[in-house]
Amino acid sequence: MRALARWREDFPVCESAACRKRPSPWRVLAGEKPGVHLQGHYYCGPECFQKAAQEIFSQLLPAVTRRQSKRHRIPLGLVLFSMGHISQPDLQGALQAQKDSGAGRIGEHLRQTGVVSEQQIATALAMQWSCPVYPLDSHRxxxxxxxxxxxxxxxxxxxxxxxxxxxxxxxxxxxxxxxxxxxxxxxxxxxxxxxxxxxxxxxxxxxxxxxxxxQPRPAEVVFDSVTDACEMAATARNYALQLGVTNVRIVCCGEYIWTRLESPAQTNNLLFQIPLR
Ligand SMILES: [Zn+2]
Structure with missing residues (x-):
């Protein structure tokens, strides 16, 4: 069984339905690992990889453009009021200031007027989102x-x-x-x-x-004008070829499609920024 698993690992079948090739035994015996894994699936070369990547980008694009609105929560001002940190006039004043400026968060308006401390806002946010406060200033x-x-x-x-x-x-x-x-x-x-x-x-x-x-970081490249699945896949293919990439993962993350390229020597991140329609 172990020999069969090893054989499957060394000679994986290309997941592209139109291809289904296995790597050449001569290349494998020469110590090469041709092809690339994309979302855990093996593709034998740049063409099959690009086709599969394009399909993934096409599937992810609608999810990014349909960005979900934030879940409904009790407004932060009300949480601060219910905790006894602010009075009703404080709350009304902050709401008015927010309305007049046309921007800003209620917590920020209250903090600027010195009504509440940053720590009180963090505690109220934690209550609003039902999660703990993390002492980031004292933990490294x-x-x-x-x-x-x-x-x-x-x-x-x-x-x-x-x-x-x-x-x-x-x-x-x-x-x-x-x-x-x-x-x-x-x-x-x-x-x-x-x-x-x-x-x-x-x-x-x-x-x-x-x-x-x-801090020293893996390379991060942001593309703010590549918003077409075909172009994204071609870009990912070019980087994968240049960097000798063996593993690729693509996910939707906020307003970006995050593509992580791993080669034995390094990790590179491509971030495709997708404008909200
Ligand atoms: Zn193939």
Missing amino acids: RFLDCARLIPIPLLETARMVPVHYLPSSNFLYVAFAESIDYTTLYGVEQMLDCRTEPCVATESSLEQALEELRQ
Whole structure:
């Protein structure tokens, strides 16, 4: 049985229905590993890979453009009021300020007027989203997770991965505004882990993001004008060929289609930013 599994591993069948080729025994005996794995499926060469990638991009594109609105929650102002942190006039004043400025978050308006502290906002957010507060300013473990998620994804969702537990395969991710469950789902699919959201103060999250920007990271390339599945697949193919990639995974993550290319030497991330229709 073990010999059969080994044989299947060394001579996988191309998953493209029109191809079904196995790698040449001579190339395998010469120590080469031709072909590439895409979402765990084997493709024998650039043509079969590109076709399969195009199909995946076509399937993911509608999911990105149909970005889900945030789940309904009790408004943060009401949570702060019910916790006794603000009075009714404070709440009305902040709502009016938000209306007058036409932008901004209610917590930010309240904090600027000195009515509530950052810590109180974080506690209220944690109550709003039913998750714990993470003391990001006093814990440095987020630096161990620095390479897991590309910076543009962290900046867009305003989040930082703070702690990874290999024993249970849990990744704790801190947010400071609202919890972006669609992005978390993309992260779970890409990293094959389970995520657990938590809340951190705005300033500690910003500080952590700044430190992560200074860390050595895998290459991250953002494409903001490649929005067609065919062009995305051609781009992924070109990078895969150039970098000698062996494993590719493509997921929808917030407003991006995140493509991770792994070769024995390095990991590269391609981020296709998709405008909301
Ligand atoms: Zn093939």
